[in-house]
Amino acid sequence: LTAAAVFAAALSVAAAPASAAEKLQKLTLSGPFAAVSYPLIHIAESGALKDVAETVEFVPWKDPDQLRVLAIDGKGKVDFIAMPSNVAANLYNRGVRLQLVNISTWGTLWLVSRDKSLKTLADFQGKEVLMPFRADMPDIVFQTLADQAGLDPKKNFRLRYVGSPLDAMQLLIARQADHAVLSEPAVSIALRKTKSFPVSVVAPDLYRSADLQHEWGRLLKREARIPQAGIAAMGQALANPKLVERFQQAYAASLKWCESKPDDCGAMVAKRVDMLTPEGVADSVRADNTAFVPAHEAKAELEFFFGQLHARQPALIGGKLPDAGFYYAPKK
Amino acid sequence: MTRALAIRGLDHAYALRSVLEGIDLDLPAGRTVALVGPSGCGKTTLLHLCAGLLTVQNGTLANGFLRPAVMFQQPRLLPWKTTRDNIALGLKALGVPAGERRARAEAMARSVGLDELALGQFPNALSGGMQSRAALARALALGPDLLLMDEPFSALDIGLKAQLHRLLLDHQAEHGLAVLMITHDLMEAVRLADTILVMAADPGRIVFRAELPVPARRRSEAEVYRSTAELLRQPAVCASFGLDLPAEAGNNGNGDGAAVVPLFSPESACAASGAPSCVSSAAAPSPASAACPSGPACATDAGKAPRKKGFSC
Amino acid sequence: MTRALAIRGLDHAYALRSVLEGIDLDLPAGRTVALVGPSGCGKTTLLHLCAGLLTVQNGTLANGFLRPAVMFQQPRLLPWKTTRDNIALGLKALGVPAGERRARAEAMARSVGLDELALGQFPNALSGGMQSRAALARALALGPDLLLMDEPFSALDIGLKAQLHRLLLDHQAEHGLAVLMITHDLMEAVRLADTILVMAADPGRIVFRAELPVPARRRSEAEVYRSTAELLRQPAVCASFGLDLPAEAGNNGNGDGAAVVPLFSPESACAASGAPSCVSSAAAPSPASAACPSGPACATDAGKAPRKKGFSC
Amino acid sequence: MTLLRAWLAGIPAYLWSGWGAVASLCLLLAAWEGASAVYGALVLPDPGTVFATLAGLVDSGAAWPELAVTARRAATGLLLAIAAGSTLGMLAGISLTASMMSRPLVTVLLGTPPIAWLVLAMLWFGASDGTPVFTVFIACFPVIFVGALQGTRTLDGQLKEMATVFRLPVRMKLFDLYLPHVVSYLFPAWITALGTSWKVVVMAELLSSADGVGAALAVSRSHLDTAATLAWIAAVVVTLLAVEYLLLEPVKRELEGWRRQEREGSAA
Amino acid sequence: MTLLRAWLAGIPAYLWSGWGAVASLCLLLAAWEGASAVYGALVLPDPGTVFATLAGLVDSGAAWPELAVTARRAATGLLLAIAAGSTLGMLAGISLTASMMSRPLVTVLLGTPPIAWLVLAMLWFGASDGTPVFTVFIACFPVIFVGALQGTRTLDGQLKEMATVFRLPVRMKLFDLYLPHVVSYLFPAWITALGTSWKVVVMAELLSSADGVGAALAVSRSHLDTAATLAWIAAVVVTLLAVEYLLLEPVKRELEGWRRQEREGSAA
Numbered sequence A: 001l002t003a004a005a006v007f008a009a010a011l012s013v014a015a016a017p018a019s020a021a022e023k024l025q026k027l028t029l030s031g032p033f034a035a036v037s038y039p040l041i042h043i044a045e046s047g048a049l050k051d052v053a054e055t056v057e058f059v060p061w062k063d064p065d066q067l068r069v070l071a072i073d074g075k076g077k078v079d080f081i082a083m084p085s086n087v088a089a090n091l092y093n094r095g096v097r098l099q100l101v102n103i104s105t106w107g108t109l110w111l112v113s114r115d116k117s118l119k120t121l122a123d124f125q126g127k128e129v130l131m132p133f134r135a136d137m138p139d140i141v142f143q144t145l146a147d148q149a150g151l152d153p154k155k156n157f158r159l160r161y162v163g164s165p166l167d168a169m170q171l172l173i174a175r176q177a178d179h180a181v182l183s184e185p186a187v188s189i190a191l192r193k194t195k196s197f198p199v200s201v202v203a204p205d206l207y208r209s210a211d212l213q214h215e216w217g218r219l220l221k222r223e224a225r226i227p228q229a230g231i232a233a234m235g236q237a238l239a240n241p242k243l244v245e246r247f248q249q250a251y252a253a254s255l256k257w258c259e260s261k262p263d264d265c266g267a268m269v270a271k272r273v274d275m276l277t278p279e280g281v282a283d284s285v286r287a288d289n290t291a292f293v294p295a296h297e298a299k300a301e302l303e304f305f306f307g308q309l310h311a312r313q314p315a316l317i318g319g320k321l322p323d324a325g326f327y328y329a330p331k332k
Numbered sequence B, C: 001m002t003r004a005l006a007i008r009g010l011d012h013a014y015a016l017r018s019v020l021e022g023i024d025l026d027l028p029a030g031r032t033v034a035l036v037g038p039s040g041c042g043k044t045t046l047l048h049l050c051a052g053l054l055t056v057q058n059g060t061l062a063n064g065f066l067r068p069a070v071m072f073q074q075p076r077l078l079p080w081k082t083t084r085d086n087i088a089l090g091l092k093a094l095g096v097p098a099g100e101r102r103a104r105a106e107a108m109a110r111s112v113g114l115d116e117l118a119l120g121q122f123p124n125a126l127s128g129g130m131q132s133r134a135a136l137a138r139a140l141a142l143g144p145d146l147l148l149m150d151e152p153f154s155a156l157d158i159g160l161k162a163q164l165h166r167l168l169l170d171h172q173a174e175h176g177l178a179v180l181m182i183t184h185d186l187m188e189a190v191r192l193a194d195t196i197l198v199m200a201a202d203p204g205r206i207v208f209r210a211e212l213p214v215p216a217r218r219r220s221e222a223e224v225y226r227s228t229a230e231l232l233r234q235p236a237v238c239a240s241f242g243l244d245l246p247a248e249a250g251n252n253g254n255g256d257g258a259a260v261v262p263l264f265s266p267e268s269a270c271a272a273s274g275a276p277s278c279v280s281s282a283a284a285p286s287p288a289s290a291a292c293p294s295g296p297a298c299a300t301d302a303g304k305a306p307r308k309k310g311f312s313c
Numbered sequence D, E: 001m002t003l004l005r006a007w008l009a010g011i012p013a014y015l016w017s018g019w020g021a022v023a024s025l026c027l028l029l030a031a032w033e034g035a036s037a038v039y040g041a042l043v044l045p046d047p048g049t050v051f052a053t054l055a056g057l058v059d060s061g062a063a064w065p066e067l068a069v070t071a072r073r074a075a076t077g078l079l080l081a082i083a084a085g086s087t088l089g090m091l092a093g094i095s096l097t098a099s100m101m102s103r104p105l106v107t108v109l110l111g112t113p114p115i116a117w118l119v120l121a122m123l124w125f126g127a128s129d130g131t132p133v134f135t136v137f138i139a140c141f142p143v144i145f146v147g148a149l150q151g152t153r154t155l156d157g158q159l160k161e162m163a164t165v166f167r168l169p170v171r172m173k174l175f176d177l178y179l180p181h182v183v184s185y186l187f188p189a190w191i192t193a194l195g196t197s198w199k200v201v202v203m204a205e206l207l208s209s210a211d212g213v214g215a216a217l218a219v220s221r222s223h224l225d226t227a228a229t230l231a232w233i234a235a236v237v238v239t240l241l242a243v244e245y246l247l248l249e250p251v252k253r254e255l256e257g258w259r260r261q262e263r264e265g266s267a268a
């Protein structure tokens, strides 16, 4: 971990002058256990924002209920919160004061299968596919893509909804199902698990069959990426452009660090989050599709994405496309 | 309010069915009233009204006693308490400290013939008579000024009955308590009560009222038998119990459902005793003797003249 | 197996406490045995042993009857069934069809004096005596060949008692059923039983056995009184009930806890009747009369000679 | 027939006595309204909005199929649990050995978190109704079993003796002797189980099903649509109240009628 | 003191009677072993592996702190529910109006899926113990309330009259009259609530806590480590069995002692 420590030290030294003005008591970051949160964890662990706040804390959220509690107006509990982009739009449309500052995860959806030969969405015709969460974003993306490929999602596939990615993984491993739509890091953990002893004796290997990002690009004829998740600013961060800028820098740096050192990143995350394994995280970092893009630059892609979601399930984004106030734009 | 129980024109109905009608009753301190009557005529209902367990629907009931105690027809012991604790229950409710209440409960238990072993048992391990004695002890332990008892001695053998009669009379002499008791044993009523009220059924009403002027402790056995016999010769009484009227008493008239007849006043008692019924019944069982099975009524010594001792006639 | 109940050397203990010791009892078909004894001496325990409710610990109990019925000391009616259904319970258990069982239950209810209204009520709306009559009706409705009854008539008034005595005797004459009954009323025992067993307590044992040779239906009232009086003059009996022994009978000897004394054989009955106890007691209450409160013992007509009718002495 | 007639005759008094229940539900709504004013619509929408949403769901026809599916599952699981729990519990209550043997198993059933069963259930029943039904059964069975066991154990020994003496056959012992007594223990167990069954079936659907109220709830929850979430929950609770007050309570009144007479007799 | 002495004196007979329980638990283990042989270790590891894993957790010291945290939460919630449920239930049983008013609220509590409360609980109690404790309370309270209510309602009217006549003060009415009777209704409710409390606290921790058995369970589940998952569940169940047989059952024997004598008296 020496590399990480040195890097962190360098970062904090470089940023020192900016903090001289006003230093916050506490900065709270929050996110789900997914790739978007790794940089947040790194920021908290490495002290990358020590210059702007006395303490920097990472608080995970696990389900929509916790997210709702964190997002309550006026409480000012969190400053930066990682979430799927559609959830951010949803909260914004429901009157929560927040702004999307960046998109960092550009798609982590995979069709995982027991059958190596399946490569595209169309190959899964007539097969039973596990889908965690009905009517959630992966489901809608899947349906959109299927439609685009000229297939009826209800007729041409046998979609079996389960309660969580965990259940899907469990069913895959127990050979009760052969195909599932999974997201990182669940995909990596499931693959790891099936390759490792003793599990592989029982279950044959699983494969990353279809990359839904790729299908998105292919079928919708655009770049092969989905603006899936990013960071929203809330509470005290909203009125503090300097803080946001400083955060953007730190986040970009941490994201880069994670991409360049998947194993260190995995170790760090697994240390904070018991539920994830170092190898799983490292694998997912290697596999995922990250790029730091500030929100205003991703606006077009986001609006297209939201438009697709809205067409099928308006409730996913709170009933309408978010207005321009949703996208944070640095004041020049 | 004076220490007395006064009931005037009391009615009671369960749902639409009238069970008691026009009951008048007076029970001053220190006196005993015995209530006899056929099964189901409303005796227990009347007792529960006196105990305040039923709300008065019609008529007045004034109870001036301060510490009433009730012995129910069923023992009603708490099954989860030992006999000792059951007897001490009322004392505990009065706030008597544990040691004293224990001592008083045990003394009272001994006087009704319950031993140490029985005191430690739960009620379901007691015999029927032991349970009713425990219930009696529970009521007496309170040191009540009014004692309402529903067939208190019916589950007891003759020896215990005699012993508890003495106990009750002693208690009464000592504390001057008023007693309202229900019994099916006419002789017991005659032995213990100052006033006997005979009820008839459908609806429950008082059809006969007998006063016994001699104090209970001074009544001789012979007088008890004679008075019982006399009581059983009253047409109203025989009618109430569904007994055939003794042949020679039939002319006393006013059938059943009759108004209250004052009796056992010196004159009427003497008048009644002038009609001997026993010789005939002994010689060849008459309907009367067959119908008066608790019998001493017919067994009074016909040859003897009423004596001036005990009964004042 | 013959239709009889035979008990030899029966003991019973609850936990470590011996309640019955060396009980011998024979009850052939068509006969009546009455069990009397002080409260808590083990009568109910013996009855429950006969009913097969307690396991025999020691001694033998052979019950050759096919259809026993029991009337318990407490009514033990099912609170969630109407009186009608409670009475019909045993019939239902026998598989009697609903209509017939209803008719038989109602007939039996009428003969114990329960009306249509009572039949439709739940037991907790019945008076104490009505409950015990319902329990009696439930037992009789079965048409049993052995009837075990624990103080069946103690909650009833004299009129009903007489009526039910007749009912029982009629039933017995008609169906020849054997009866084992517990009672506290000695006169009732003398009136109904062919054999009277007197028990004493601690431990429960039979201390006196009296045979009544005259059939119950032919006993006259006078004989009943006289026999009762005689019974009460037995030292073993008086000792068992804790009564003072009548003065003039004291010389009969062999105190309490004595071995079984055969009595009411013609000779002993005659011998006993030679000692008049009543005149003295009537003149000035003797200890004996005070101690024998259910009294007819002392009230037998001393002047009359034993007649040959009814009792065979 | 008599049962039905008695039931109909009892309705007016029953409805009248229902005002107390209605009053307390109104109090609950008021409390909800207050809390929603404090916390805001995202956390707790006010009852008006929620019931309007519910009305919308009903009008659009979206509510009935889901409610029907959920009700079917809850009812199946509950009925199975009632049948098995009441019977086995009573048997265990009669035999001391059976009671000793079964008690720890019941504790295991009671205390095992549902996720332990979920895997097995999914293996056995796949995506069919089986999984939620099984989950409901597992959750309700021990509740009813324990009630039946305790009820059987507490039957008055005197009545048992009476039944022995009158040679009641097993069927009569069960229906005429034990059941009327045990029912008073079964009722709280049934009420608990009824509530539990709805709650559990919704949770099971939330975790594992594509349809039913639970699944609808999961969707509205992931859409952060609090009003719809609460509307579904309100639908469940209202159905539950209806089942309890229109079905269970009258049955209870009928079966415990003999107690009422006792009550009326004593004014204490 | 006497209670303690009686308790100690009862132990040998109690342990002896425990063999039946042990036997049936062994049967359960055998069934588990069989199922695991059928489905394979990945779906259902065999008991040997699971208990070895549990032993490992205990040896490493990982188990105790988590169990302690969970036990504290379950016990707090349960005790609160027992106290409130028993008291309010008995009060509602005494007063008809209170019973009419409270019943629908209890139904609402019983039938509302926990997710409806979770947000409120998290708002009120944050990440503290409060959330799981509150969840346990909400789950257990109605169970106990309904039991206490029914127990109070079924007290023999004759005994109530007796208490009125002997003028028992409220305190005595509660402790000498009602409680000993109600206890026989409360016991099944307490047993149910005890099991429920453990189950619910684990589920609540699984969703919302950073520590406790539930959190550990969430971790081992997300690692797809079925053996560890089952080891944690086994730990919960074993603790529950211990609490029930070492604490609740002896208390029950003591409080229902008077029934035993009844039993022994009649050999029917």
Ligand SMILES: Nc1ncnc2c1ncn2[C@@H]1O[C@H](COP(=O)(O)OP(=O)(O)OP(=O)(O)O)[C@@H](O)[C@H]1O
Binding pocket: B118, B124, B125, B126, B127, B128, B129, B130, B155, C014, C015, C019, C038, C039, C040, C041, C042, C043, C044, C045, C046, C073, E261, E262, E264, E265, E266
């Ligand atoms: N279940 C029991 N457990 C322990 N002791 C008992 C039990 N039942 C009865 N006893 C004891 O056995 C003795 C005899 O009881 P039993 O009921 O047979 O008396 P009994 O002769 O019927 O009296 P009574 O005339 O009062 O009904 C009593 O001392 C009683 O305490």
Ligand SMILES: Nc1ncnc2c1ncn2[C@@H]1O[C@H](COP(=O)(O)OP(=O)(O)OP(=O)(O)O)[C@@H](O)[C@H]1O
Binding pocket: B014, B015, B019, B038, B039, B040, B041, B042, B043, B044, B045, B046, B073, C118, C124, C125, C126, C127, C128, C129, C130, C155, D261, D262, D264, D265, D266
């Ligand atoms: N709770 C009740 N509900 C309805 N009717 C009742 C109730 N209690 C008693 N009764 C009826 O009232 C009448 C009188 O009952 P009560 O108990 O007063 O009689 P009783 O004179 O005490 O008779 P017994 O000598 O048999 O005890 C009976 O006909 C009975 O059926």
Ligand SMILES: [Mg+2]
Binding pocket: B043, B044, B045, B073, B150, C127, C128, C129
């Ligand atoms: Mg009465």
Ligand SMILES: [Mg+2]
Binding pocket: B127, B128, B129, C043, C044, C045, C073, C150
């Ligand atoms: Mg007895």
